[in-house]
Amino acid sequence: MYNKAETETHGKLFSLVMWFVLIPVRIYRSKILRKLLKNPISVAGFALVIFFAVIAILAPVLAPPARPSRPYQIPRSGYSAIPKPPSPEHPFGTTEGQYDIYYGIIWGTRTAFYVGLVVVGAAAGIGIIIGSFSAYYGGLIDEIVMRITDIFMSFPFLVAAMVLTTILGKGLDKVIVALIVFGWMSYARVIRSEILSIRELAYVESARAIGANDARIVLRHVLPNAIYPILVQASMDIGSMVLTAAALSFLGVGAEPGYADWGQMISFARNWILGGQGNPLQYWYTVIYPGAAILFFCLGWNLLGDALRDVLDPRMRGRKA
Amino acid sequence: MLSYILRRLLLVPWVLLGLTFVIFGFLQLLGPNQRLSTYVRDPAQLKQGTEVLRQLAHKYGLDDPIWVQYGRWLNNVLHGNLGYSESANMPVDRAILRFLPASTELALYAILPMIMGSIWLGTISAVHHNDPIDHATRVMALTGWSFPTFVFGLLVLMLLYKWFPAGRLSIWADRIVNSPEFIRYTGMNTFDAILNGNWAVFLDAIRHMVLPVITLSYVSWALILRVMRSSMLETLRQDYITTARAKGLPEQVVIKKHARRNAMLPVVTLAGLTVAGLINGVVIVETIFNYHGLGLFAVRAAQQLDFAAILGFAMFNGLLLVVTNLVIDILYAYLDPRVKLQ
Numbered sequence: 260m261y262n263k264a265e266t267e268t269h270g271k272l273f274s275l276v277m278w279f280v281l282i283p284v285r286i287y288r289s290k291i292l293r294k295l296l297k298n299p300i301s302v303a304g305f306a307l308v309i310f311f312a313v314i315a316i317l318a319p320v321l322a323p324p325a326r327p328s329r330p331y332q333i334p335r336s337g338y339s340a341i342p343k344p345p346s347p348e349h350p351f352g353t354t355e356g357q358y359d360i361y362y363g364i365i366w367g368t369r370t371a372f373y374v375g376l377v378v379v380g381a382a383a384g385i386g387i388i389i390g391s392f393s394a395y396y397g398g399l400i401d402e403i404v405m406r407i408t409d410i411f412m413s414f415p416f417l418v419a420a421m422v423l424t425t426i427l428g429k430g431l432d433k434v435i436v437a438l439i440v441f442g443w444m445s446y447a448r449v450i451r452s453e454i455l456s457i458r459e460l461a462y463v464e465s466a467r468a469i470g471a472n473d474a475r476i477v478l479r480h481v482l483p484n485a486i487y488p489i490l491v492q493a494s495m496d497i498g499s500m501v502l503t504a505a506a507l508s509f510l511g512v513g514a515e516p517g518y519a520d521w522g523q524m525i526s527f528a529r530n531w532i533l534g535g536q537g538n539p540l541q542y543w544y545t546v547i548y549p550g551a552a553i554l555f556f557c558l559g560w561n562l563l564g565d566a567l568r569d570v571l572d573p574r575m576r577g578r579k580a
Numbered sequence: 581m582l583s584y585i586l587r588r589l590l591l592v593p594w595v596l597l598g599l600t601f602v603i604f605g606f607l608q609l610l611g612p613n614q615r616l617s618t619y620v621r622d623p624a625q626l627k628q629g630t631e632v633l634r635q636l637a638h639k640y641g642l643d644d645p646i647w648v649q650y651g652r653w654l655n656n657v658l659h660g661n662l663g664y665s666e667s668a669n670m671p672v673d674r675a676i677l678r679f680l681p682a683s684t685e686l687a688l689y690a691i692l693p694m695i696m697g698s699i700w701l702g703t704i705s706a707v708h709h710n711d712p713i714d715h716a717t718r719v720m721a722l723t724g725w726s727f728p729t730f731v732f733g734l735l736v737l738m739l740l741y742k743w744f745p746a747g748r749l750s751i752w753a754d755r756i757v758n759s760p761e762f763i764r765y766t767g768m769n770t771f772d773a774i775l776n777g778n779w780a781v782f783l784d785a786i787r788h789m790v791l792p793v794i795t796l797s798y799v800s801w802a803l804i805l806r807v808m809r810s811s812m813l814e815t816l817r818q819d820y821i822t823t824a825r826a827k828g829l830p831e832q833v834v835i836k837k838h839a840r841r842n843a844m845l846p847v848v849t850l851a852g853l854t855v856a857g858l859i860n861g862v863v864i865v866e867t868i869f870n871y872h873g874l875g876l877f878a879v880r881a882a883q884q885l886d887f888a889a890i891l892g893f894a895m896f897n898g899l900l901l902v903v904t905n906l907v908i909d910i911l912y913a914y915l916d917p918r919v920k921l922q
Contacts, residue, residue, distance in 0.1 A: 532741075
C-alpha cells in the first residue's frame with residue numbers, strides 16, 4: 260500500500276539531510292574559499308583563527324594540566340596577591356592570587372572557542388527557525404514575531420546579558436545562556452528578509468509549479484540561498500560574543516574565580532594596573548598577554564567575516580576589490 | 581509625514597509592554613527569597629525563619645496568581661517605584677536619577693569626537709579608495725572593532741594615569757562641589773563648574789574625564805567609520821556626482837556638499853546602535869576608571885546581587901533605547917523622504 264504520510268516524513272528527512280550536504284557543496288562550488296585566499300586581509304584572518312584553533316587543540320600538550328580531572332582550573336603557586344614577573348617556571352608570569360598566566364591563556368583559548376561556537380551556533384539556529392517561521396507564515400504572525408524581536412533588541416546587549424547572568428547566577432554556562440537569549444534577533448531578521456526577497460524569484464515559482472511542497476521549497480531552495488548573509492553575520496559574531504563574555508567576566512559576573520577565561524585574567528590585572536612605586540608599567544604582563552589573546556582572537560574572526568562579506572555580498576561582486 | 585509618525589508612535593506602547601514582560605520574566609527566574617529581597621529594606625528580616633518569610637511573601641502578594649502579581653508590579657513601575665537598592669542604600673528610582681547626570685556627561689563628551697572623527701575618516705577613506713590611506717583606515721577600524729574596551733581602557737590608564745587620574749574629581753574639588761556654596765544645577769561637574777564660575781573645578785573635572793571619554797568614544801567609532809566609508813563609496817558612484825563634476829565644480833565642493841551630505845544618511849540609522857554601544861561602553865568605562873555613574877552603580881549592584889537595582893537599570897535602559905529609536909526613525913523620515921513611501 261502507498262503510505263502518503265510515511266513518504267512525506269521521508270521526504271522531509273531527506274530535505275533536512277540534503278540541507279547539510281547542499282550547503283557545503285554550494286560553498287565549495289561557489290569558489291568562495293579560492294576567492295578568500297586571494298585576499299591578504301582574509302588570509303591574515305584565516306591564519307589567526309587557525310593559529311588559535313591549533314593552540315586550543317594542543318592545549319593538553321602546551322600546558323599539561325596539574326589535575327587532569329579539572330583542566331580548566333588554573334593552577335596557582337601560592338596565595339600571595341602580588342603578581343610575579345615572567346620566569347622559566349611561569350613563562351608569562353603569575354597574576355593576582357598566583358594564577359599562572361600562560362596556563363590561563365592556553366586553556367582560555369578553548370573556553371573562547373567553546374563560548375563563541377556554542378553561542379553563535381545556538382543563536383543562529385534559533386534565529387533561523389524563528390525568522391523562517393515568521394517569513395513563511397507572514398501576516399499577523401510575522402508582525403507579532405517581529406515585534407518580539409524588537410523587544411529583545413531594545414535592550415543594550417551587554418547590559419541585558421549582564422542582568423540575565425546576574426539573575427541566573429555565576430558561571431560560564433549562565434553567560435552562554437544569557438548571550439544566546441539576547442543574540443538570536445539579528446539572525447531572525449536577516450533570514451526573514453532574505454526569504455521574503457527570495458521567495459518572489461522565478462526558481463521558487465518553478466519549484467512550486469512542479470509540485471514541490473512548502474517544506475521542500477523552504478529547506479532546499481530558499482534557505483540554502485539565504486544562508487550567505489547568515490555565515491557572514493556568524494563569523495563576525497563569534498568575535499563579538501567572545502568579547503562580551505570576556506567583558507562579563509571582567510565585570511565580575513562571568514566565569515567562576517580561577518576558571519581559565521581571558522576576561523577573568525584581565526579582571527585579576529585590574530588592581531595592578533597602576534603599577535608600583537614610580538613604575539606604572541611594573542605589572543604589564545598581567546594585562547598585555549590576556550589582552551593580546553582577546554584582541555587577536557576577535558581580530559581573526561572579524562577579518563574573516565569582513566572578507567567573507569566582500570566575497571558573498573552580491574552587491575560587492577564584480578567590483579574591483 | 582504625520583501618518584508615519586502616528587504609525588510609529590502607536591507601536592511604542594506595545595514594545596514597552598513587551599519590555600515589562602521581559603523584565604517581569606527575569607524577576608520570575610529568581611527564587612522566592614531573592615524576589616522578596618527586592619521588596620524588603622532590612623536584610624535582617626530575610627534571615628528570619630520560614631514563617632516570617634511566608635508572612636512577608638503574603639504581605640507583598642508574592643503568593644498571588646502570576647497575572648495579579650504582574651498587574652501590581654506594573655502599577656508600581658508606572659509610579660516610578662522600582663524597589664529598594666541595597667547596594668546604593670536608597671530606592672532604585674532615586675539612585676538612577678542620582679547617578680544619571682555623571683553618565684550623561686560622559687556620553688555627551690564622547691559623542692562629538694566619535695561622530696565627527698569617524699565621518700571625517702570615512703570620507704577620506706572613500707575618496708582615496710584603495711590607496712594606502714584607505715587600507716590603513718580599514719585595518720585601524722577592524723582593529724578597533726576587535727579591541728576590547730576594557731583592555732583598551734586599562735592600557736590607557738596604565739600609560740597615562742599620572743596626568744589623567746581615575747575617579748570623577750580630586751578630593752579637594754570634591755569637597756568644593758559638595759559644599760553648600762556650590763549650587764548643583766545639573767549634577768554634571770563641568771557644566772556646574774561653569775555655572776558657578778569655578779574654573780579650577782572645571783579643569784579638574786575635565787582632567788578626570790579625558791581618559792574615559794577617549795575610551796568611550798573609541799567604542800563605536802569603528803562601526804560608524806565603516807558605514808560612512810561604504811555609503812560614501814556608493815554615493816560617489818551616483819549620476820548626480822558625475823553631473824556636479826561635469827559642470828566644473830571644484831572637487832572639494834563635490835565631496836563635501838554633494839556627496840558627503842547624502843552619504844551621511846545611513847549614519848543616522850546607526851544612531852540607535854551608537855546609543856546602545858554608549859550604554860554598554862559606559863558600564864565598562866565607569867568600572868575601569870572608577871567613575872561614579874549609572875554604569876558603576878549597575879556593576880556594583882550585579883556583583884552584590886542587588887536584583888532590584890539591576891532590573892531597574894535594565895528597565896531604564898530599555899526605555900531609553902526605545903525612545904531614542906523612535907526619535908531617530910522620525911528624524912530619518914524627515915531627512916530621507918523616500919522612507920515614508922514604503
